[in-house]
Amino acid sequence: MAGLTMRRIAKEVRADVAAARDRDPAARSVSTFAILSSWGGVQALLAHRIAHAMHLNGSKVVPRIIVYATRALTGIEIHPGARIGAEFFIDHGSGVVIGETAEIGDRVTVYQGVTLGGTGFQRGKRHPTIQDNVTIGSGAKLLGPVTIGHGAKIGANTVVVTDVPEQATVVGNPGHIVRVEGRRPEGPDTDWIHLPDPIADAIKNLSDRLAEIERRLATLDGGDAEAEVRELRPKQGPTTAGG
Numbered sequence: 001m002a003g004l005t006m007r008r009i010a011k012e013v014r015a016d017v018a019a020a021r022d023r024d025p026a027a028r029s030v031s032t033f034a035i036l037s038s039w040g041g042v043q044a045l046l047a048h049r050i051a052h053a054m055h056l057n058g059s060k061v062v063p064r065i066i067v068y069a070t071r072a073l074t075g076i077e078i079h080p081g082a083r084i085g086a087e088f089f090i091d092h093g094s095g096v097v098i099g100e101t102a103e104i105g106d107r108v109t110v111y112q113g114v115t116l117g118g119t120g121f122q123r124g125k126r127h128p129t130i131q132d133n134v135t136i137g138s139g140a141k142l143l144g145p146v147t148i149g150h151g152a153k154i155g156a157n158t159v160v161v162t163d164v165p166e167q168a169t170v171v172g173n174p175g176h177i178v179r180v181e182g183r184r185p186e187g188p189d190t191d192w193i194h195l196p197d198p199i200a201d202a203i204k205n206l207s208d209r210l211a212e213i214e215r216r217l218a219t220l221d222g223g224d225a226e227a228e229v230r231e232l233r234p235k236q237g238p239t240t241a242g243g
């Protein structure tokens with residue numbers, strides 16, 4: 001039984017090392033030993049394969065110690081209960097958190113700072129399900145029992161709280177679809193950039209009326225109509241952020 005489990009883990013780890021070579025250009029001409037000894041994402045996954053097998057066999061404390069030690073070493077925290085498919089690759093790794101009921105399919109790639117987390121204190125299935133061939137960019141947060149469809153791409157720093165269809169590219173906070181199978185989505189409700197903003201419209205109306213009142217008052221006083229109310233800054237245009 002233990003022999004079978006070890007053989008399965010060894011097979012999974014071989015596939016994980018091959019995935020690192022395939023998806024990280026820096027790992028192409030590097031030996032298996034070098035990848036196992038210095039790729040944090042691969043080490044975290046190796047530790048998880050062992051912790052998960054023990055977790056399935058009913059062991060409680062040792063898997064937690066493995067998680068603790070792995071986090072200290074790599075900055076990656078994967079709950080022993082998380083189910084991870086073949087050829088998973090965590091690039092760079094630090095800051096990745098994968099929750100207990102997360103399910104990850106085959107050939108999934110995750111960059112540093114990704115969270116597959118819950119949204120509250122509920123029990124049961126509360127973490128994302130990631131289907132095959134998904135890429136999740138650095139810093140993305142996927143929260144709750146959402147499903148990310150086959151081949152989807154999640155942009156860096158995206159926050160996903162709803163399901164993502166297959167082959168979609170999602171960016172932003174809240175995450176919204178910008179491509180489906182590489183093409184811009186068309187039709188009504190697809191322009192997420194120029195959404196109506198009723199509060200800004202109301203403030204602009206008030207600002208216009210105040211300017212008009214000040215102009216009339218100035219005329220009554222016999223002075224110049226120099227209203228101090230400035231126009232609202234346009235929603236788009238040069239950014240004020242420094243480089």
Ligand SMILES: CC(C)(COP(=O)(O)OP(=O)(O)OC[C@H]1O[C@@H](n2cnc3c(N)ncnc32)[C@H](O)[C@@H]1OP(=O)(O)O)[C@@H](O)C(=O)NCCC(=O)NCCS
Nearest residue numbers: 092111136137138153154155156157169170171172178179
């Ligand atoms: C989301 C991502 C996968 C998109 O790749 P893609 O399929 O080639 O799509 P595009 O580059 O054509 O981008 C599609 C649109 O989303 C925008 N976009 C892309 N990534 C974005 C992001 N992370 N946040 C906000 N908008 C983003 C693009 O500007 C483009 O906008 P447009 O429709 O106005 O032209 C990619 O940009 C990304 O974020 N990858 C993660 C990479 C990463 O984490 N690297 C870490 C290395 S250490």
